Amino acid sequence: MTRPSLPLRFSKEVAEARDKGAPLVALESTIITHGMPYPQNLEVARQVEEDVRAAGAIPATIAVIDGELHIGLEADELETLANAKGVAKLSRADMAVCIATGGTGATTVAATMIAAHAAGIEVFATGGIGGVHKGAEENFDISADLMELAQTPVSVIAAGAKAILDVPKTLEVLETQGVPVITVGQDHFPAFWSRLSALKSPLRLDDPEALAAAHRARAALGLPGGQLIANPIPEADEISRDELAPIIAQAQSDATHHEIKGKGVTPYLLQRIYELTEGRSLTANIALVRNNARLGAAVAIALSASAP
Ligand code: PSU
Numbered sequence: 001m002t003r004p005s006l007p008l009r010f011s012k013e014v015a016e017a018r019d020k021g022a023p024l025v026a027l028e029s030t031i032i033t034h035g036m037p038y039p040q041n042l043e044v045a046r047q048v049e050e051d052v053r054a055a056g057a058i059p060a061t062i063a064v065i066d067g068e069l070h071i072g073l074e075a076d077e078l079e080t081l082a083n084a085k086g087v088a089k090l091s092r093a094d095m096a097v098c099i100a101t102g103g104t105g106a107t108t109v110a111a112t113m114i115a116a117h118a119a120g121i122e123v124f125a126t127g128g129i130g131g132v133h134k135g136a137e138e139n140f141d142i143s144a145d146l147m148e149l150a151q152t153p154v155s156v157i158a159a160g161a162k163a164i165l166d167v168p169k170t171l172e173v174l175e176t177q178g179v180p181v182i183t184v185g186q187d188h189f190p191a192f193w194s195r196l197s198a199l200k201s202p203l204r205l206d207d208p209e210a211l212a213a214a215h216r217a218r219a220a221l222g223l224p225g226g227q228l229i230a231n232p233i234p235e236a237d238e239i240s241r242d243e244l245a246p247i248i249a250q251a252q253s254d255a256t257h258h259e260i261k262g263k264g265v266t267p268y269l270l271q272r273i274y275e276l277t278e279g280r281s282l283t284a285n286i287a288l289v290r291n292n293a294r295l296g297a298a299v300a301i302a303l304s305a306s307a308p
Pocket residue numbers: 028030031034035091107108109110127128129130131142143144145162262263266
């Protein structure tokens with residue numbers, strides 16, 4: 001049986017970029033619907049798209065709307081999604097049912113990678129990836145993002161993993177799954193809102209051309225999967241690890257107290273940390289996503305210069 005092909009719905013801008021062979025950067029939508037409050041989420045989504053354009057590439061924000069997989073959103077679609085209530089959060093496990101039932105959902109890192117690959121996009125910029133949650137030995141909560149990195153050939157740019165996760169276990173799983181974890185410009189793996197985690201990065205590269213060459217070499221070796229590019233938050237925007245540690249601990253104990261479980265855990269912790277830092281976590285989050293969008297554009301440009 002041949003595989004049925006999935007209809008993709010391209011935005012006008014993305015369709016034009018594809019015709020011209022212009023470099024494209026995928027962007028996720030869960031960060032919009034579940035990662036930030038309205039209306040900042042909409043402003044940031046627009047700003048990040050603008051950052052990709054200013055850096056010389058074309059943004060493709062990905063979401064499922066009324067059962068259609070959109071690669072690039074028109075302005076009104078982005079606005080509707082950012083303001084919608086109760087949008088589903090779609091990971092690998094949820095996407096097909098959402099499409100089949102005509103539903104609407106925002107794509108996580110895993111789902112955005114699947115969609116980007118289906119559309120021939122090799123680079124995807126976001127804020128943070130999902131990972132191994134604290135207490136995973138009890139609750140088995142390990143994000144599907146990690147397994148996706150092992151099987152879908154997209155380079156994902158993130159500011160490391162949040163300290164709400166178990167970062168050492170997250171790196172262990174990535175290593176087991178054969179995912180290259182490459183930090184840009186420093187030896188330590190970054191910790192999202194902070195430039196430094198306590199951990200050394202497994203790999204380091206310092207420029208977009210080297211990151212593009214590594215992406216190509218992986219494909220040439222016949223290896224499945226992508227690479228995680230860890231891009232530290234700019235120094236001016238970071239919140240130090242020492243300041244954040246007690247705040248994260250507080251958010252975690254609140255989550256346990258309110259019996260938040262499964263998919264609800266990440267959004268709950270993010271919201272709680274936002275409250276406890278009086279909004280500073282959001283300011284830092286915005287700065288790092290924009291920084292990742294710029295690097296994403298640079299990697300996409302380097303990849304298109306070396307297109308096979
Ligand atoms: N981490 C962040 N911000 C986010 C997410 C993770 O710092 O918005 C979102 C991403 O979409 C990521 C998803 O793919 O949460 C992971 O969710 P889960 O742990 O349920 O797989």
